[in-house]
Amino acid sequence: MNDTSNQLPEFLQGAGDASGKLLQYVQSLEPETIAQLSKPSSPEVLQVMERNIIGLLGGLPPESFDVMITTNRESLGRLLASAMMSGYFLKSAEQRLALEKSWSDVQ
Structure with a gap:
């Protein structure tokens, strides 16, 4: 049986290399920006x-x-x-x- 509990989900695989640019971008955002983007508009x-x-x-x-x-x-x-x-x-x-x-x- 393989222990996959410490592995990233399939849709986040490669997040640490060049193919994970979206994850890197989100991690680089300021908390205020993330809070603003997370608020529903209505x-x-x-x-x-x-x-x-x-x-x-x-x-x-x-x-x-x-x-x-x-x-x-x-x-x-x-x-x-x-x-x-x-x-x-x-x-x-x-x-x-x-x-x-x-x-x-x-x-």
């Missing part, structure tokens, strides 16, 4: 992201259940990647909606 996007993550993790009400989630690095990485892709999708949809609204205001 309450609606925040609500959709919360629902998405709750859907992925399970939606038991915390006031009624003592929920603890355990996972490994790779699964957590996949969850993060899924949340990021959802965020990119929602940001694009929000920008398109704003563009369509501004276009309809011009006509």
Whole structure:
């Protein structure tokens, strides 16, 4: 049996060499910049992201259940990647909606 607990997930392989430029870029960002990029641009996007993550993790009400989630690095990485892709999708949809609204205001 191979112990892969200390290995990077497949989508981060090569992050330390020239092929990991995105990871290097993100690691070079100031904490304030990361915080600003991490904030949803609207309450609606925040609500959709919360629902998405709750859907992925399970939606038991915390006031009624003592929920603890355990996972490994790779699964957590996949969850993060899924949340990021959802965020990119929602940001694009929000920008398109704003563009369509501004276009309809011009006509």
